[in-house]
Amino acid sequence: MRMVDLIEKKRDGYELATEEIQFIIRGYTDGTIPDYQMSAFAMAVLFRGMTERERADLTMAMVHSGDMIDLSAIEGIKVDKHSTGGVGDTTTLVLAPLVASAGVPVAKMSGRGLGHTGGTIDKLESVPGFHVEISNEEFIRLVNENKLSVIGQSGDLTPADKKLYALRDVTGTVDSIPLIASSIMSKKIAAGADAICLDVKTGAGAFMKTLEDARELARAMVSIGRHTGRKTIAVISDMSQPLGYAVGNALEVKEAVDTLKGKGPEDLRELCLVLGSHMVVLAQKAGSLKEARAMLEASIASGNALEKFKVFLKSQGGDVSVADHPEKLPQAKFQIDLPALESGYISGITADEVGLAAMMLGAGRATKESKIDLSVGIVLHKKVGDPVKKGESLLTIHANQEDIAEVKEKLYKHIRISKEKTAPPRLIWEEIE
Numbered sequence: 001m002r003m004v005d006l007i008e009k010k011r012d013g014y015e016l017a018t019e020e021i022q023f024i025i026r027g028y029t030d031g032t033i034p035d036y037q038m039s040a041f042a043m044a045v046l047f048r049g050m051t052e053r054e055r056a057d058l059t060m061a062m063v064h065s066g067d068m069i070d071l072s073a074i075e076g077i078k079v080d081k082h083s084t085g086g087v088g089d090t091t092t093l094v095l096a097p098l099v100a101s102a103g104v105p106v107a108k109m110s111g112r113g114l115g116h117t118g119g120t121i122d123k124l125e126s127v128p129g130f131h132v133e134i135s136n137e138e139f140i141r142l143v144n145e146n147k148l149s150v151i152g153q154s155g156d157l158t159p160a161d162k163k164l165y166a167l168r169d170v171t172g173t174v175d176s177i178p179l180i181a182s183s184i185m186s187k188k189i190a191a192g193a194d195a196i197c198l199d200v201k202t203g204a205g206a207f208m209k210t211l212e213d214a215r216e217l218a219r220a221m222v223s224i225g226r227h228t229g230r231k232t233i234a235v236i237s238d239m240s241q242p243l244g245y246a247v248g249n250a251l252e253v254k255e256a257v258d259t260l261k262g263k264g265p266e267d268l269r270e271l272c273l274v275l276g277s278h279m280v281v282l283a284q285k286a287g288s289l290k291e292a293r294a295m296l297e298a299s300i301a302s303g304n305a306l307e308k309f310k311v312f313l314k315s316q317g318g319d320v321s322v323a324d325h326p327e328k329l330p331q332a333k334f335q336i337d338l339p340a341l342e343s344g345y346i347s348g349i350t351a352d353e354v355g356l357a358a359m360m361l362g363a364g365r366a367t368k369e370s371k372i373d374l375s376v377g378i379v380l381h382k383k384v385g386d387p388v389k390k391g392e393s394l395l396t397i398h399a400n401q402e403d404i405a406e407v408k409e410k411l412y413k414h415i416r417i418s419k420e421k422t423a424p425p426r427l428i429w430e431e432i433e
């Protein structure tokens, strides 16, 4: 087989055979296929697309390019949840203990990642003492015992995807549905998921800005799940404004605790109940979404979900008292309110710009080497549709730097107030299975 023939085959719109896709991924991983041929191939895929079968083959070829996590020692159906990324997306911190309290085994392998705020691990590390450096044996024991554990990324998972994603990033080939879908799904399957619950975001703060694109990506991933024997469902949810009120690491931990206590923001609670219900059904712990939702609501009301979070924190060295004393989480030196300049209704809060403002405060990582400030971020007091009076606080900026003129300017620019009442955006657009 020659790579040039396969590039031409895809360029001319033909379907590649399973062995041909395996040849490409194997060769690219071991270096016998050079970057210039792989980038030509990626561009051919971007223009020509891939059939559902080709996408599934590409996904599995990338899964087999490196280590696969074996979770077979954990009892039950392991359901993983994945979000395509948003601003102030605190769902994992709430969902993990919430569904674990309903008996779903949550064996979460998480990375640190780049972005406006840190990843799930960064957020959890704002709890004093909490750590994810545990052995695989300990990880499995904890999931069997408590139904929940989080471990840092170890092993060499999907090296083909790492190499290809970096190449796509500099060759104009990121925006291809088959390539995005197989990239995301390969990582979930390699991490040991039996079933997958996807939260595909849409709106200004999302990777997929339009509903049409989000729907296409969601369908592509659900189809890959079907072809690879991993039952997959996708929820398309709003990311035009940040989710919940808090954007920041320690700030989101507090928000998650509030939500587990039944006192969190309505949108965050609702999205967690919708995603969580799917996870409970995927894990076969309930026969219907309605039954699953009732279980989760009861778990919040009884305090079981919060208790599960405490047991989990304690099992990995965390100070459980933060649940009742959030002031023990890292605190920023300055808390500065941003007063509304006029009266009216909030008509827009551009999610990605709020994310960038949090990043300017130090809440996120621009490069792998940057250090995160866990204490800083933004807490909104208003969401789209809320009435506001001139002088009332729109949000509080938590900062460790005194000069935040630029951050304020950005936030004022991207929080819009109008005289007419505006309806809040729809939270859940579609559920695809």
Ligand code: URA
Pocket: 165, 174, 179, 180, 181, 183, 184, 207
């Ligand atoms: N996220 C991924 O993991 N892969 C892509 O290709 C795009 C977004």
Ligand code: CA
Pocket: 087, 088, 089, 090, 242, 243, 244, 245, 246, 247, 252, 255
């Ligand atoms: Ca939030």
